[in-house]
Amino acid sequence: MAQSVFLKIPQVSFFQEYAEMHEYFIVQNILRTVEDLVKDYPGKKVTKAVFLIGKFSGVEPELLKTALEFFKKGSPLEDAEIVLELEDLKIKCLDCGKEATKEKWDITCPFCGSFNTKVVSGEEMFLKTLELEEE
Amino acid sequence: MCKECGCGIMDDSDKKAVEVFEDILKYNKFQARHNKEHFEEHKIYAINLMSAPGSGKTTLLEKTLDGLKDKYRIGVIEGDLETERDAERIRQKGIPVYQITTGSACHLDAALVHKAMHHLPLDQIEILFVENIGNLVCPSNYELGTHLNVTLLSVPEGEDKPEKYPLIFKVSDLVLITKIDLLPYFDFNLDKVKEDIKKINPKSHIIALSAKTGEGFEDWLNFIENKFNEYRQKLS
Structure with missing residues (x-):
């Protein structure tokens, strides 16, 4: 009895460690998205999944990849190569019209100092492509 | 995308690359939109309170309830409580409160809020506060369908927090x-x-305030009232 309790503890804490990870929830969303998509392609298996991740999307690419590799078992992504493409933060100034790439999240225009800018990329979290093969 | 007809399919022998461009968080976005419809159906103005742990969300909420409860019918969804004790304190003020028990989750999502709202008497609520989980990272990715997203930054946390955690400030209206x-x-x-x-x-x-001394607190209460009135005018 005592032994079984002892055995359960590591599993629970392992799960909690993952469950606490932001990326774990993102992975759940990814798997659900893929499961929905592959319904349209019966008899095909996913060999590669390409994601477009903005550097300021709020997800750590390294952690996301680790979490995906771990949780893809038993999902349609089980045999798929996971590729993450990172997208820089790019803004377009609506006053001077210039575009700029930013290293940190500061949306002011580096050319004219305007706050009136538009984010072109860097926030996205997309499943970009799925590569499918006959099973 | 296929260059010939733009159909989104590229044939590479037996391999097929499908361009999908699906937003990974779309399910949450759908749910958030649905929540907003519920709020609007009941003319509820919903406020999402976000912050790091220990920035004073619960204290702010309690003082805010004291300041507004005689004028408005208020409801609370609690995501950030360790114990039922704090929820009980709110309940004793005569305010309907539902506590979400998230276990080890790091944020509230739209589905959790949806489930919670149906435990509240929506017809009797004008302003709904949602106290998010204490976390400056994860809640920024999950829209809840609320009308006002508020982030608290307390002085002891340090002035570097906006620079370190820009995303939560990016999604904040206040x-x-x-x-x-x-x-x-x-x-x-x-x-x-x-x-x-x-x-x-x-x-x-941006509003600077102290729940302890009351400095700046009127500005916050006025801000809510103005937003609420604007919202009600827009609906009618």
Whole structure:
């Protein structure tokens, strides 16, 4: 009895460690998205999944990849190569019209100092492509 | 995409690459939109309170309820409570409250809020506060369908937080700088912090206050009332 309790503890804490990870929830969303998509392609298996991740999307690419590799078992992504493409933060100034790439999240225009800018990329979290093969 | 007809399919022997461009968080976005419809059906103005742990969300909420409860019918969804005790304190004020028990989750999502709202008497609520999980990272990715997203930044947390956690400030309509009674004891340059927040999100409003001394608190209550009135006018 005592032994079984002892055995359960590591599993629970392992799960909690993952469950606490932001990326774990993102992975759940990814798997659900893929499961929905592959319904349209019966008899095909996913060999590669390409994601477009903005550097300021709020997800750590390294952690996301680790979490995906771990949780893809038993999902349609089980045999798929996971590729993450990172997208820089790019803004377009609506006053001077210039575009700029930013290293940190500061949306002011580096050319004219305007706050009136538009984010072109860097926030996205997309499943970009799925590569499918006959099973 | 296929160059010939733009159909989104590229044939490479037996391999097929399908361009999908699906938003990974779309399910949450759908749910958030649905929540908003519910709120609007019942003419509820919903406010999402976000912050790091210990920035004073619960204290702010309690004082806010005291300031508004005689004028408005209020409801609360609690995501950030360790114990039922705090929820009980709110309940004793005569305010309907539902506590979400998230276990080890790091944020509330739209589905959790949806489930929670149906435990509240929606017909009897005008302003609904949702107290998010104490976390400056994860809640920023999950829209809840609320009308006003508020982030608290307390003086003891330090002035570098907007720069370190820009995303939560990016999604905030209002930033409350809390515990300003502690300004004399910390290296916290209020003007610099306001400037940093503006660089992240020029549209965000900023109010500095102390729930303890009451300084700035009127501004916050007035802000809610103005927003609520605007909202009601827009609906009618």
